[in-house]
Amino acid sequence: MTEDDGFELSSFTPYLLNQAAEAQSVAFAAIYRNRYGMLRTEWRVLFHLGRYGPMTAKDISTSALVHKTKISRAVRALEQKRFLKRVERPGDGRSEYLVLRPPGEEAFRDLCHAAREHEAQLERRLGQQDARMLRQLLVKLRET
Amino acid sequence: MTEDDGFELSSFTPYLLNQAAEAQSVAFAAIYRNRYGMLRTEWRVLFHLGRYGPMTAKDISTSALVHKTKISRAVRALEQKRFLKRVERPGDGRSEYLVLRPPGEEAFRDLCHAAREHEAQLERRLGQQDARMLRQLLVKLRET
DNA sequence: GCTTGTTAGTTACAAAAGCAACTATCAGGT
DNA sequence: ACCTGATAGTTGCTTTTGTAACTAACAAGC
Numbered sequence: 001m002t003e004d005d006g007f008e009l010s011s012f013t014p015y016l017l018n019q020a021a022e023a024q025s026v027a028f029a030a031i032y033r034n035r036y037g038m039l040r041t042e043w044r045v046l047f048h049l050g051r052y053g054p055m056t057a058k059d060i061s062t063s064a065l066v067h068k069t070k071i072s073r074a075v076r077a078l079e080q081k082r083f084l085k086r087v088e089r090p091g092d093g094r095s096e097y098l099v100l101r102p103p104g105e106e107a108f109r110d111l112c113h114a115a116r117e118h119e120a121q122l123e124r125r126l127g128q129q130d131a132r133m134l135r136q137l138l139v140k141l142r143e144t
Numbered sequence: 145m146t147e148d149d150g151f152e153l154s155s156f157t158p159y160l161l162n163q164a165a166e167a168q169s170v171a172f173a174a175i176y177r178n179r180y181g182m183l184r185t186e187w188r189v190l191f192h193l194g195r196y197g198p199m200t201a202k203d204i205s206t207s208a209l210v211h212k213t214k215i216s217r218a219v220r221a222l223e224q225k226r227f228l229k230r231v232e233r234p235g236d237g238r239s240e241y242l243v244l245r246p247p248g249e250e251a252f253r254d255l256c257h258a259a260r261e262h263e264a265q266l267e268r269r270l271g272q273q274d275a276r277m278l279r280q281l282l283v284k285l286r287e288t
Numbered sequence: 289g290c291t292t293g294t295t296a297g298t299t300a301c302a303a304a305a306g307c308a309a310c311t312a313t314c315a316g317g318t
Numbered sequence: 319a320c321c322t323g324a325t326a327g328t329t330g331c332t333t334t335t336g337t338a339a340c341t342a343a344c345a346a347g348c
Contacts, residue, residue: 007195009188009192009195013275013278013279014165016283017164017165017169018169019282020161020165020285021158021165022165023285024157024158051152057326058327061326065163068327069306069307069327070304070305070306071327072326072327072328073304073305076328092314092325093312093313094326095325095326115151116151119157125285126281126284131157133281134157134278134285135157137277137278137281138157138160140270140274141269141278142160142164144269200297202295212297213297213336214336215297216296216299220298236343236344237342238296238297238342238344240296240297289348291346291348292347292348293345293347294343295342295343295345296343296344297340297342298339299341300337300339301336301337302336302337305333305334306331306334307331308330309328309329310328311329312325313325314324314326315325316321316322317320318321
């Protein structure tokens with residue numbers, strides 16, 4: 001028996017974070033997967049365009065900290081679903097603006113609604129105080 | 145402009161959890177990947193055996209909430225690294241006890257040490273108060 | 289002791305993610 | 319104008335994960 005044996009995985013922060021993140025996103029992923037056949041990255045791209053308006057793949061990649069190949073494939077998938085279109089960019093021939101089309105906007109609004117619902121449910125489970133505290137701590141962790 | 149446009153992804157809990165979990169486990173994963181060529185599930189299996197002693201694949205699967213196919217593959221990988229061996233189970237021919245071998249135990253102790261180090265670093269970044277609070281909230285979330 | 293249903297674990301195939309190489313465009317210096 | 323290096327995005331290949339089907343062993347009822 002060494003003193004290391006006392007180490008507890010079940011209170012190891014990376015482990016806890018993983019379990020929580022897994023549980024939470026599985027629950028929400030079921031929504032956009034079932035309703036629109038979307039993958040997680042597709043939902044994130046959709047969200048960025050819906051929330052912040054037209055932007056390039058690179059912009060989304062930077063903002064969401066997601067690798068450009070994942071963005072590229074998500075954009076193609078959303079394009080095939082007729083959720084967005086590519087618009088030529090005057091100054092730069094390398095990239096295009098990505099713009100939501102009406103079906104994409106509708107899906108965006110619907111999913112925002114579902115996300116709010118999901119968040120409200122979390123708050124009921126955890127209590128408003130604790131839910132807020134958790135968010136704050138996670139933000140702090142990201143920014144530290 | 146609908147009211148849904150006000151929804152912020154960057155303070156959506158599942159999103160925050162994902163970012164945090166990703167950042168944290170990438171950092172720790174680098175350690176067991178570089179030192180022992182292990183994958184995340186392998187580390188979890190190793191941990192369970194090191195911490196709780198011999199147990200079956202099913203036991204680990206239940207305890208860690210990881211699907212049995214992932215456990216099966218992780219066990220094989222650890223077996224090939226000579227980190228564990230399979231021991232026949234008298235009463236039940238379907239499953240085997242998984243037992244760490246000396247190299248596995250050594251890796252376990254080393255990784256426990258690294259994990260403590262990692263946790264300590266997090267506490268320095270977040271402050272002891274907040275680090276503890278975060279853990280408590282994540283535990284509460286899991287158990288609610 | 290023979291069916292029926294369950295459990296542990298593995299395997300095979302498909303979906304997704306990671307990574308490196310590639311094309312095309314741009315920007316700056318000479 | 320031309321070279322050099324950087325940037326945006328895509329494609330191909332490999333690794334990892336997810337899912338479902340499968341084998342083998344057990345358990346319970348008849």
